Amino acid sequence: xxxxxxxxxxxxDDDDGGIPVTPMIDVVFLLLIYFIATLEPIPIFAHLNxxxxxxxxxxxxxxxxxxxxxxxxxxxxxxxxxxxxxxxxQLDGFxxxxxxxSKTQSVLIMCSMDxxxxxxxxxxxxxxxxxxxxxxxxDAKR
Amino acid sequence: xxxxxxLPGVNMTPMIDVVFLIIIFFICTMDLEKDKFDEAVTLEWxxxxxxxxxxxxxxxxxxxxxDGTIKIGKRFMSPRTFxxxxxxxxxxxxxxxxxxxxxxxxxxxxxxxxxxxxxxxVGIWKVKFAAIISEGE
Numbered sequence: 627x628x629x630x631x632x633x634x635x636x637x638x639d640d641d642d643g644g645i646p647v648t649p650m651i652d653v654v655f656l657l658l659i660y661f662i663a664t665l666e667p668i669p670i671f672a673h674l675n676x677x678x679x680x681x682x683x684x685x686x687x688x689x690x691x692x693x694x695x696x697x698x699x700x701x702x703x704x705x706x707x708x709x710x711x712x713x714x715x716q717l718d719g720f721x722x723x724x725x726x727x728s729k730t731q732s733v734l735i736m737c738s739m740d741x742x743x744x745x746x747x748x749x750x751x752x753x754x755x756x757x758x759x760x761x762x763x764x765d766a767k768r
Numbered sequence: 769x770x771x772x773x774x775l776p777g778v779n780m781t782p783m784i785d786v787v788f789l790i791i792i793f794f795i796c797t798m799d800l801e802k803d804k805f806d807e808a809v810t811l812e813w814x815x816x817x818x819x820x821x822x823x824x825x826x827x828x829x830x831x832x833x834x835d836g837t838i839k840i841g842k843r844f845m846s847p848r849t850f851x852x853x854x855x856x857x858x859x860x861x862x863x864x865x866x867x868x869x870x871x872x873x874x875x876x877x878x879x880x881x882x883x884x885x886x887x888x889x890v891g892i893w894k895v896k897f898a899a900i901i902s903e904g905e
Contacts, residue, residue, distance in 0.1 A: 647784075651787075654787055657791055658787055661791065665794075667903060669902065669903050670819050670820075670901040672814045672817035672818060672820060672899045672900070672901050673817075673898055673899075674814060674817055674896060674897045675895075676895040676897060700877075737877045738877065739881065740876055740878070741876070741877045742873060742875065742876065743812070743871040743872065743873060743875045743879075743897075744812035744872075744874060746897075747812035747871075748814075750814065750899075751814035751815070751816055751817055755816035765877070765881045
């Protein structure tokens with residue numbers, strides 16, 4: 627009886643009887659190499675809101691003392707801040723000064739049709755840096 | 769002659785376990801939504817903007833190439849088709865569908881403006897411009 631049991635155990639341990647795992651391991655390693663080789667860093671994106679009022683939003687109460695509107699124009703050649711041509715740096719500085727006075731200051735961004743989209747995004751980025759929220763974007767007609 | 773002792777075999781089980789875990793990790797973190805980002809579009813940097821958090825699953829991502837070509841997913845479309853697509857989206861999901869415009873930094877504003885006008889026309893009010901904060905780690 628004991629001899630028979632020992633014999634059965636030996637048969638189960640045999641390499642011939644088990645499932646061959648070598649091809650599976652090969653495939654698994656190939657998959658691993660594929661994943662590592664195609665690994666790419668994931669870029670971090672931002673979504674800059676284009677402020678358009680929701681149709682369901684309640685109408686805003688009119689402020690007692692309406693703030694003056696600051697107008698930024700975006701052209702293919704550069705920017706103007708209240709009609710004065712400015713560089714990127716100057717615009718950033720002006721918006722910073724504006725934000726220190728009031729973060730709820732209304733800013734109207736007028737973008738020319740021939741201006742590259744990147745320039746408009748840059749202005750929105752400056753506004754985001756200084757936490758200016760009350761922005762409106764308009765198209766400047768030619 | 770002295771009988772040689774059999775060499776002890778390498779225990780493969782823990783290594784295979786680890787390899788399987790790594791594969792499961794890669795499969796889980798695989799970006800299946802890669803198709804919605806057009807590789808030909810170069811985004812402008814906006815290092816000060818807030819990173820995208822949990823995105824609405826209904827978000828429509830529109831790619832606009834340097835030459836003004838409109839692409840949603842793998843499909844190129846004309847402005848007229850875009851309008852039809854947006855109208856269909858609004859009919860099905862309502863006007864609260866967010867639209868993200870991934871405009872190339874060099875595309876003229878007139879192409880972007882055309883899309884925002886279409887969105888406004890069909891009643892979509894959640895329009896956003898995509899920018900890049902970091903290339904990733």
